[in-house]
Structures are given as structure tokens and as C-alpha cells.
Amino acid sequence: MPDAVLARASEHLFLRDASGASALERPFTGDAFREIVAHAQSCLRQLLNLPDNYRILFLAGGAMHQFSIVPLNLLGNSRVAAYADSGYWAKRAIGEAQRYAEVAVVARHAGDSPLAAPDLENWSFPVGSAYCHITPNETVEGIAYPDLPDCGDVPLIADCTSCFLAAPLDIARFGLVYASAQKNIGPAGLTVVIVREDLLERSAPLVPAPFSYRLQAEQQSCVNTPPTLAIHLAALVFDWLLESGGIAAMSVANRQKAGLLYAAIDGSGGFYHAPVAREHRSTTNARFHLANEALTELFISEAALHGLSNLRGHRHIGGIRASLYNAMPEAGVIALVDFMADFAQRHR
Ligand SMILES: Cc1ncc(COP(=O)(O)O)c(C=O)c1O
Numbered sequence: 001m002p003d004a005v006l007a008r009a010s011e012h013l014f015l016r017d018a019s020g021a022s023a024l025e026r027p028f029t030g031d032a033f034r035e036i037v038a039h040a041q042s043c044l045r046q047l048l049n050l051p052d053n054y055r056i057l058f059l060a061g062g063a064m065h066q067f068s069i070v071p072l073n074l075l076g077n078s079r080v081a082a083y084a085d086s087g088y089w090a091k092r093a094i095g096e097a098q099r100y101a102e103v104a105v106v107a108r109h110a111g112d113s114p115l116a117a118p119d120l121e122n123w124s125f126p127v128g129s130a131y132c133h134i135t136p137n138e139t140v141e142g143i144a145y146p147d148l149p150d151c152g153d154v155p156l157i158a159d160c161t162s163c164f165l166a167a168p169l170d171i172a173r174f175g176l177v178y179a180s181a182q183k184n185i186g187p188a189g190l191t192v193v194i195v196r197e198d199l200l201e202r203s204a205p206l207v208p209a210p211f212s213y214r215l216q217a218e219q220q221s222c223v224n225t226p227p228t229l230a231i232h233l234a235a236l237v238f239d240w241l242l243e244s245g246g247i248a249a250m251s252v253a254n255r256q257k258a259g260l261l262y263a264a265i266d267g268s269g270g271f272y273h274a275p276v277a278r279e280h281r282s283t284t285n286a287r288f289h290l291a292n293e294a295l296t297e298l299f300i301s302e303a304a305l306h307g308l309s310n311l312r313g314h315r316h317i318g319g320i321r322a323s324l325y326n327a328m329p330e331a332g333v334i335a336l337v338d339f340m341a342d343f344a345q346r347h348r
Pocket residue numbers: 061062063064065089135137138139140159160161162180181
């Protein structure tokens with residue numbers, strides 16, 4: 001989270017309001033919390049320029065909960081859902097959806113060298129597809145779609161966990177987007193769901209009440225106790241985003257940070273290499289490998305000594321992954337790039 005938000009949060013955590021409750025203990029049924037939810041919603045509406053026919057839900061749990069909650073709510077009378085397989089998280093979403101639906105994989109990411117998002121042309125949907133699910137930014141592989149697929153009348157659903165609020169999002173092209181909080185929104189335990197109103201009708205009566213989009217929309221995300229503290233802190237992050245120029249400013253800064261890092265990789269004379277095709281590289285999760293893989297552990301441990309932490313690639317694919325979420329300042333990327341140049345010089 002941004003330093004400015006942490007500083008503000010430390011004031012808010014233990015301060016009791018007029019009703020005698022601090023942010024840590026505030027009841028979700030009280031006016032004070034209702035005001036916080038309303039404020040968070042209004043900030044997010046402004047940040048996303050959200051059309052009136054979309055509802056914002058603040059739900060407990062992570063994005064993986066949504067892998068089941070999406071089919072439970074959106075299949076309606078259909079049994080068929082379309083999914084694009086762009087990598088690790090898309091596959092996990094597909095695996096969960098298969099428990100409820102006949103999943104048609106309508107597109108797959110291209111081979112290994114270089115890695116790329118699924119081709120956006122000619123997606124063909126089985127008759128009666130309830131929705132089409134994509135993962136616009138694959139956090140593990142560092143792959144981002146350069147554009148959105150044309151799904152016609154099939155509602156497009158997106159797991160935006162690792163790209164939410166990092167760049168402008170044309171919400172009107174989606175039926176629903178969701179993102180768990182721990183990347184650009186706030187602390188873990190909260191997931192933001194933005195859903196087009198007409199899709200709320202699909203939530204079947206059998207869907208458990210806390211998982212029902214329709215009931216959560218009707219009851220302002222308070223069917224049961226929501227993650228009150230995480231929502232409070234998310235509201236502080238939304239305030240900070242608005243004060244900092246909004247999503248457009250984040251997007252410029254994120255592209256600048258990613259540009260510095262990819263330039264360092266591509267300019268290293270092959271010492272480092274990025275496995276993802278240029279136009280599909282994520283600006284959020286930059287992945288690279290050392291040509292001499294045996295140096296990877298040394299790179300990670302030396303980097304930690306320079307205060308550069310959490311650089312180990314995902315356990316399934318190894319290598320290095322630098323995550324450049326909104327709160328990462330450009331100075332952090334410059335420190336990494338300087339370290340990379342120094343390391344390459346010493347170990348070439
Ligand atoms: C794109 C994507 N989807 C889903 C998840 C899983 O999120 P959670 O751990 O909140 O369930 C992650 C976590 O990193 C992710 O990056």
C-alpha cells in the first residue's frame with residue numbers, strides 16, 4: 001500500500017469515533033460504517049467513471065472464491081460457460097468452473113517461445129454460453145492481453161485481480177469484473193465485484209446468501225459481516241488515487257516503471273531475458289530469467305541485501321518476477337535496474 005495511505009491508516013486504526021468505535025471494531029450495522037461503504041463506492045465510481053447500470057459489491061474472501069461464485073450466480077438456466085485459457089490463473093478459474101458448468105475453452109495462450117496472450121480473433125461461443133471469462137493480466141506468467149475480445153452478446157467476465165486500478169478499464173465492455181484487494185486495492189480479505197445490473201437477476205435462489213450477487217447488491221454488501229477494516233482501508237486507497245490524478249496518472253506511472261525495467265532486460269546483451277512477447281508483456285508483473293539460471297538464487301539473495309525483496313518467480317516457473325503495483329514508486333524500479341546492471345557486470 002502507498003506510504004501516504006499507511007500513514008493515514010495508522011491514525012484511523014485506533015481512533016474512536018463519536019460512537020466510541022475505532023476502525024478495528026466498528027459494527028457493520030452502524031451509520032459510521034454505512035458512510036464508509038457509501039464513500040468507498042462513490043470514490044470507486046468516480047475513479048472508474050462507472051456507468052449507472054453497474055453495482056459495486058465489497059465481498060469477503062479472495063478472487064479464488066469468485067472462481068466458484070461467478071458460475072453459481074451467472075449460469076442462470078444455462079450449463080455452458082466459455083473460458084479463455086491465458087495461463088496459470090485462468091486454468092485455476094477453469095478448474096473450479098468445471099465443477100458447476102460445461103466449460104468450453106474458446107481460446108488458449110500461444111506456445112512457449114515467446115509467451116503470448118490468446119489470439120483475439122475468431123472466438124466462437126457454443127450456443128447458450130452464459131458468459132465468457134478472461135484473465136486480462138496473468139500475474140504468474142506476466143502476460144497481459146493487448147486488447148479485449150469481441151464477445152458479441154455473451155457477457156464478458158474478467159478476473160482483474162492484478163490489473164485493477166492500474167490502467168483505465170472500459171467497464172461498459174464487461175458484464176462483471178472482480179479483483180481481490182491485496183494488489184492495488186488494500187489489505188487481503190476483500191474482493192471488489194462490479195456487476196451489470198441485469199445480470200443480478202440470474203442469481204439462483206439456491207446460491208448461498210453471502211455468495212449471491214443479487215442479495216449482496218440489495219443489501220449494500222452487508223448480507224453478513226463484511227471485511228469492515230479492509231473496506232475502510234480500501235476507501236483510504238481510493239482517496240489517495242483520486243488525490244494522485246486517478247487511474248490515468250497511475251497508468252502513465254506504471255508504463256514508465258515497466259518501460260525502465262524491460263529496457264534494462266532487453267539492453268542487457270542477453271544476460272537477462274523476458275520470455276513474453278513484447279506487445280503482451282504485463283506492465284504490472286514483469287518477468288525475466290538470467291541466461292545462466294544457476295545465478296538466479298544468488299541474484300535473489302544479493303538483491304535482498306540491497307532491500308529488493310519478493311523477486312522470486314512463481315514456484316511453478318522460477319526465474320524473477322518484479323511486481324510493479326501502484327504503490328511501488330519509480331525509485332524502487334530504479335534501484336532494481338541499478339542492481340541488475342551491477343550484478344550483470346560482476347557475473348558476466
Ligand atoms: C489473476 C489472479 N487471480 C486470482 C488470484 C487468487 O487470488 P486470491 O488469493 O485472492 O484468491 C490471484 C492471486 O494472485 C491472481 O493474481
